[in-house]
Amino acid sequence: MPSPLFADHPADRPPERDTVEALITQARRLRGDLDAVRRESSVDTGLATDPQLRWQRALCDLAVHHLDDLGGHLDQLREGLPTESDDIAVADEPPAAPPSPVPHERGALLRRVGSAEWNLLTDEVSWSDELFAIFGRAPSEGPLTLDELPSLVYAEDQEKLTTMVTDCLVDGRPLDGEFRIVRPDATLRTVHMVGEPVLDTDGSTACMWAVLRDVSELRRSQQAVRESRDSLHRERQIAQTEHRLAVELQETVLPPWRGSLRFSQSGPVTLDLAGHYLPSGSSALIGGDWYDALHLPDGTTLLSVGDLTGHGVTATSGMAMLLGALRGMAVAGHRPGPLMGLLNQLLDAAAQPALGSAVCGRFDPASRTLEWAQAGHPAPLLFRGGTGRALDPPEGVLLGATSGATYTQHTEQLEPGDMLVLHTDGLVPRRTHGAETAHEGAERLLALAPRFGAARSAQDSVRIVVEEFGSTEREDDACVLIARVGD
Structure with missing residues (x-):
């Protein structure tokens, strides 16, 4: 309460009533808009553990405290202003009652x-x-x-x-x-x-x-904002670190070669290879997709693409394990069908269960044959003479889906100039799901047959694929591996 000793101090001019009323209206409108934002941020209760959502809600609560105090102060200011009716009221007529304050604002402030x-x-x-x-x-x-x-x-x-x-x-x-x-x-x-x-x-x-x-409630709200902000900052740092590790691990595991890679066997046949990784629309989502080509001791060439479910370090580390096992088993002489069965056992026995899809083939340059198997994966596409078709897939379920699964294999006779396209199913946005998405990607690749026919190398064909799919807002990452059979 001001001391009476200040009574001789000159008073400032009081604010106009219309100005205060306008401020009160603006404050209440802003309070209503803020309540709408709070309701929207609380719709999905499943996101309650999201650090960014907790920080947003804490900021909303803090803003509510400030607006409630502002509303209370403005109500007090309005009640202290005289009205014209107060000046002209007659002695036998009671003065007009002051405007009623908003109870939850006025009472809480007092x-x-x-x-x-x-x-x-x-x-x-x-x-x-x-x-x-x-x-x-x-x-x-x-x-x-x-x-x-x-x-x-x-x-x-x-x-x-x-x-x-x-x-x-x-x-x-x-x-x-x-x-x-x-x-x-x-x-x-x-x-x-x-x-x-x-x-x-x-x-x-x-x-x-x-x-x-x-100011206890206000300080608690400010503390909640600080804690949620710090938690969000830590979560982002962790996410950035995990993303960097995932990228480094992926770059370490995927083939180091860029552009075309020619595997020259003892015979006259040369296999021209090129591959490319297409990231998802969100660069933060590093998945478990891979492509690989490996020259084996018996003179054949291993070709494979695959996708392990999930994103981040968990997916890329699982992909590294799976790809390392695939290479080792192929070097040991396992054929594609039995090799898929061994990979299925590996995922089934892993400490962190996961599902994966893959296609694996061995190309023999002496006979120009491709022996291949698949595990719930889109079949390779064969382009010949300006047209293309999907190879007839052998039986095979997703890796890790069931114990003791059996995987068969097919053999395809290739000719000079043939081109194989192996890809994962993330090339197109997931407007549809599962096999329909993979089918849409395959159809768009097959439509590129005339352009593939005019390409001079596997790398030129990869550029065509990147031009077609590179700008697509994909929800998932994708890989493509192209192999051209030389004369």
Whole structure:
């Protein structure tokens, strides 16, 4: 409460009523818009553990506290303004009732703001009813003197309060600071105190007045914002680190060659190879797709593409394990069908269960034959004479889907100039699902047959695929491997 000693100070001109009403309208409209944002952020309860969503909700709650306080202050300002009817009211007519404040804003604010005055000349102390409520103290117990006030202050904050009061009384500095109080019911509250000393005619301090505000809820909201922001920052750092590791692991595992790779066997046949990895529309989603070509000890060439479910380090590390096992088994002499069965056992016995699809083939340059098997994967596409078709797939279920699965294999006779396209099913957006998505990707690849026929190398054909699918907003990453049979 302001001291009477300030009565001779000139008063500022009060604000116009229409201006205050306009501000109140704007504040209420903004409060309603903010409530709508809060409701929208709370629709999907399944995202409650998302760090970014927690941070957004904490910011909304903090903004609500500020807007509620603003609304309460504006209501107080409006109620203090005189109306024209007050000036012309007749003596026998009761004055017009002030506009009704918004209960949840006005009442909440008044319960959180109290005032006090300590008269150093008379030792009188006066507290407002609201201040008693803030301190959890009954008015019948009387207000606390400046010497008694630290008894309700949290031990760690007592020195802070003492310094504030001393600076005010001795040096005439304004009060402006926060401290925590321990109420009789043992609850802890945070109080913000502002005020100033009132000087006597001789320049000495006559009294000290202050306004104290309970800012506990506001500080809790601010703390929630800080904690959720820090949690979001940590989550992003972890995600960035995992993404970098996934990219490095993928780059280490996938074939290091760029452009065409020619496998020259002892015979006249040369296999021209080129591959490409197409990232998803979101660069953060590094998946378990791979392509691979390996010259085997018996003179044949291993060709494979595949996809392990999931994203991030888990998917790329699983892909690295699977691809390493595939290479080792192929070098050991396992044919494509039995090799798929062994990979299925590997995934079935893995500590972290996962599903995968793959196609694996061995090209024999001596006979120009392709022996191949698949596990729930799109079949290779064969292009010959300006047209293309999908090879008839042998039986094979997804890797890791069932124990003891059997995988058969087919043999395809190839001719000079033939081109094989092996790909994963993430080339097109998942407007459809499963086999339909893979079918759409295959149909679009087959439509490129005339352009493939005019290409001079496997790398030129890869460029055609990238031009067709590279700008597509894919939900998943994809790989393509192209092999051209030389004369």
